[in-house]
Amino acid sequence: xxxxxxxxxQIFDPQTQQIIGGVTCATxxxxxxxxxxxxxxQSQKVAAIYSQxxxxxxxxxxxxxxxxxxxxxxxxxxxxxxxxxxxxxxxxHHISVAFDQVTWISLALNGGFNYxxxxxxxxxxxxxxxxxxxxxxxxxxxxxPNLLNTFGVGFDRQPTIQRPQISVNSANYxxxxxxxxxxxxxxxxxxxxxxxxSTGQSWNSVxxxxxxxxxxxxxxxxxxxxxxxxxxxxAQGLNSSVFEAAVQTxxxxxxxxxxxxxxxxxxxxxxxxxxxxxxxxxxxxxxPNLAYPRQKSFSLFVQDNFxxxxxLTLNLGxxxxxNLRGHExxxxxxxxxxxxxxxxWGSYPGAWIFSKNSGTTFQTNEDYHQFGPHLGGAYQLTDKxxxxxxxxxxxxxxxxxxxxGGPYYPANQTGLxxxxxxxxxxxxxxxxxxxxxxxxxxxxxAPQNSTxxxxxxxxxxxxxxxxxxxxxxxxxxxxxxxxxxSKNSVLDFSYMGNRGSNLxxxxxxxxxxxxxxxxxxxxLLAGHINDQISNASDAAADGISYPYPGFNGPAYAAIAxxxxxxxxxxxxxxxxxxxxxxxxxxxxxxxxxxxxxNAHGLYVDFGYTRSKMTGSDIGLDNFANNGQYxxxxxxxxx
Numbered sequence: 001x002x003x004x005x006x007x008x009x010q011i012f013d014p015q016t017q018q019i020i021g022g023v024t025c026a027t028x029x030x031x032x033x034x035x036x037x038x039x040x041x042q043s044q045k046v047a048a049i050y051s052q053x054x055x056x057x058x059x060x061x062x063x064x065x066x067x068x069x070x071x072x073x074x075x076x077x078x079x080x081x082x083x084x085x086x087x088x089x090x091x092x093h094h095i096s097v098a099f100d101q102v103t104w105i106s107l108a109l110n111g112g113f114n115y116x117x118x119x120x121x122x123x124x125x126x127x128x129x130x131x132x133x134x135x136x137x138x139x140x141x142x143x144x145p146n147l148l149n150t151f152g153v154g155f156d157r158q159p160t161i162q163r164p165q166i167s168v169n170s171a172n173y174x175x176x177x178x179x180x181x182x183x184x185x186x187x188x189x190x191x192x193x194x195x196x197x198s199t200g201q202s203w204n205s206v207x208x209x210x211x212x213x214x215x216x217x218x219x220x221x222x223x224x225x226x227x228x229x230x231x232x233x234x235a236q237g238l239n240s241s242v243f244e245a246a247v248q249t250x251x252x253x254x255x256x257x258x259x260x261x262x263x264x265x266x267x268x269x270x271x272x273x274x275x276x277x278x279x280x281x282x283x284x285x286x287x288p289n290l291a292y293p294r295q296k297s298f299s300l301f302v303q304d305n306f307x308x309x310x311x312l313t314l315n316l317g318x319x320x321x322x323n324l325r326g327h328e329x330x331x332x333x334x335x336x337x338x339x340x341x342x343x344x345w346g347s348y349p350g351a352w353i354f355s356k357n358s359g360t361t362f363q364t365n366e367d368y369h370q371f372g373p374h375l376g377g378a379y380q381l382t383d384k385x386x387x388x389x390x391x392x393x394x395x396x397x398x399x400x401x402x403x404x405g406g407p408y409y410p411a412n413q414t415g416l417x418x419x420x421x422x423x424x425x426x427x428x429x430x431x432x433x434x435x436x437x438x439x440x441x442x443x444x445x446a447p448q449n450s451t452x453x454x455x456x457x458x459x460x461x462x463x464x465x466x467x468x469x470x471x472x473x474x475x476x477x478x479x480x481x482x483x484x485x486s487k488n489s490v491l492d493f494s495y496m497g498n499r500g501s502n503l504x505x506x507x508x509x510x511x512x513x514x515x516x517x518x519x520x521x522x523x524l525l526a527g528h529i530n531d532q533i534s535n536a537s538d539a540a541a542d543g544i545s546y547p548y549p550g551f552n553g554p555a556y557a558a559i560a561x562x563x564x565x566x567x568x569x570x571x572x573x574x575x576x577x578x579x580x581x582x583x584x585x586x587x588x589x590x591x592x593x594x595x596x597x598n599a600h601g602l603y604v605d606f607g608y609t610r611s612k613m614t615g616s617d618i619g620l621d622n623f624a625n626n627g628q629y630x631x632x633x634x635x636x637x638x
Contacts, residue, residue, distance in 0.1 A: 009268065012029065131158075138152045151215070161205075191270050207241065232298060251282045281431065287457065291411070312378070350565065376390030389479045415456025420454055475498070
C-alpha cells in the first residue's frame with residue numbers, strides 16, 4: 001500500500017506503519033539497516049552479551065555458527081542408598097524395616113538456547129535436583145498355624161528443586177527487576193527462513209510429593225482353600241511452589257510495526273530487528289503460585305485359590321476400588337465450569353468457580369460401584385501338559401492423582417488465587433511498549449467470583465468434571481499352556497489380551513474448543529482469519545457474529561466455541577473426567593517361550609513375543625497439554 005515492492009527479508013520502520021484502504025503497511029528502513037540512533041539502549045546491553053559469551057566459533061558462516069547441545073539433558077547424576085533390617089521377635093512374629101534413598105541432579109532444557117557451557121546468562125537449561133526417600137515397615141504375624149497376617153506401612157517423600165542453570169540478577173543487565181534469573185526473550189517465528197533461539201528460561205519451582213501407604217493382608221489356609229483378603233489405603237499430597245524467581249518474559253515478533261498480511265509475514269519482518277528497536281509485542285512477569293492438593297483412595301479385596309480336584313485349581317477373586325474426593329489444603333482451588341456462565345461473556349458457556357474453603361471439591365460424584373472380578377484356573381490335561389486361563393477387570397488409577405509441578409494440572413488449578421502480571425496485546429502488528437522505559441506491568445488479582453475473566457499465567461483453563469472419579473477400566477484375559485518337552489525343558493505358549501473402556505481422554509477434549517471446519521474454512525479462504533475483531537462492525541465486515549460486548553481478538557477466536565478463551569493467546573479448554581470424551585484401548589500379545597536347564601546348572605530361557613497396542617486416548621505431557629502423560633494409562637495399572 002506504500003507503492004513500493006516487497007523484498008524478501010525486508011525490515012520496516014514502525015514509525016511509518018499506517019492503514020491504507022484497509023491494508024496495514026509500513027516503509028522499509030533504507031538499505032534494510034536500522035539507524036544507530038534508533039537502536040534501543042536495553043537491546044544494546046543484551047547484544048553485548050552475545051559478543052561476550054557467544055561469539056561465533058565458525059567465522060565462515062552467518063548462521064549455525066555456534067555449537068549447541070544435541071541433547072536436552074547434557075548431564076545426569078544419580079546416587080542410590082538401600083538399607084534393610086529384619087528381626088524375628090518370636091517364632092510367630094517377624095518384622096522388616098527398609099529405607100531407600102535416591103538422589104539425582106541433572107540439567108534439563110526448557111527453551112531454545114540449548115547451550116549449557118560457560119557462564120553466559122542465556123542458557124535455557126535448569127538444574128533438576130531431587131531426593132526421594134522411601135520408608136517401609138512390614139509386620140508378619142502368624143496368628144494360628146493356618147492364619148498369617150501381614151501389615152505394612154510406607155511413606156514416600158520426594159522433594160524436587162528446579163532452578164535456572166545460571167543464576168544472575170536481571171538488574172545487572174539493565175532490567176528493572178532484582179531477581180535470580182535472566183529474562184526469557186523470544187523472537188517469534190522464523191522470517192524468510194531465518195529464526196533466532198529464545199534466551200533464558202522461565203521454569204523454577206520447588207514441589208514435594210508425600211504419600212502414605214497402608215496395607216493389611218491375611219492368608220487363611222482351610223482345607224483345599226487358600227483364602228487371601230485385605231485392603232489398602234493411600235493418602236497422597238503435594239506441596240507445590242512455582243515461579244519463585246519472578247522471571248520476566250519479553251516477546252518480540254517480526255510483524256511488529258510492519259505489514260500484517262499473513263501472506264507476507266513469513267517472508268518479511270524480523271523478530272530480532274523488533275528486539276533491537278526495543279518494541280515489545282507482549283510481556284509477563286512471574287508471580288509465585290502455590291498449590292497443596294490432597295487425595296485419598298482405598299481398596300478391599302478377597303481371593304480364593306481353590307484346589308477343586310488333584311488336576312484342577314481355581315482362582316476366584318473380587319476387588320473394590322474407591323477414590324475419595326480431592327481437595328486443596330489451603331482452599332484455593334478453582335474450576336473452569338463449562339456448564340456455568342459469566343455475564344461478561346454473553347451467552348457463551350464457561351465461568352470460573354472458586355472453592356470456599358479447604359473442604360471444597362469439584363470431584364463431587366464418587367463412584368462406589370467399582371468392583372473388579374478376577375477369575376482363573378489351571379488344569380493338568382496330561383502328565384506333561386498344563387493349560388491355564390484367567391480373566392480380570394481392573395480399574396485404571398488416576399495418573400499422579402492429576403497433579404504435578406505447576407498450575408498445569410487440574411489438582412493444581414489455583415492460579416487465579418494469585419495475581420497475574422502481564423502486558424497483553426491482542427492487536428496484530430502493534431507494539432505493547434518499548435523496554436527502554438522498563439517493564440510496565442503490575443500484579444492484578446482477578447475477582448474471586450464468576451465474573452473473573454483472567455486465565456492465569458498458565459493460560460490453560462481446565463474443567464474438572466463432577467464424574468472425574470468414575471474411572472475407566474481394562475478387561476484382561478490370558479490363555480496358555482505349558483508342555484514338558486523333556487526332564488529339563490518346558491515349552492510355554494500363550495495369548496494375552498486387554499481391552500480398555502471409558503478411559504479418561506483429556507487430550508482429545510480440546511476439540512470442543514474449535515469451530516466446525518466449514519465456518520473456519522470459509523473465513524480462512526476469504527483471507528480474514530487473522531483480522532482483528534474489536535466491535536460489531538469489524539465482525540460484520542468479515543461476515544461473522546460479534547461474540548459479546550468487549551470482545552477483542554482475532555477472527556479465528558471470534559468463531560470459536562469459547563471465544564473468551566481463544567482470544568487469550570489462542571488458548572483452549574480442557575475437560576478432565578468428562579464421559580463425553582472417553583477413550584478405548586486394545587492390546588494383544590502372542591508369546592512362545594522355551595526354558596531349559598542342564599546338569600551343570602546352566603539355565604537358558606528363550607522367548608518370542610509379538611504384540612500390538614492401539615487406542616483412541618491422546619496422551620498428555622506433565623504440563624497437561626501434549627506429549628505422553630495420560631490421566632489414565634491402560635498400560636500402567638500400578
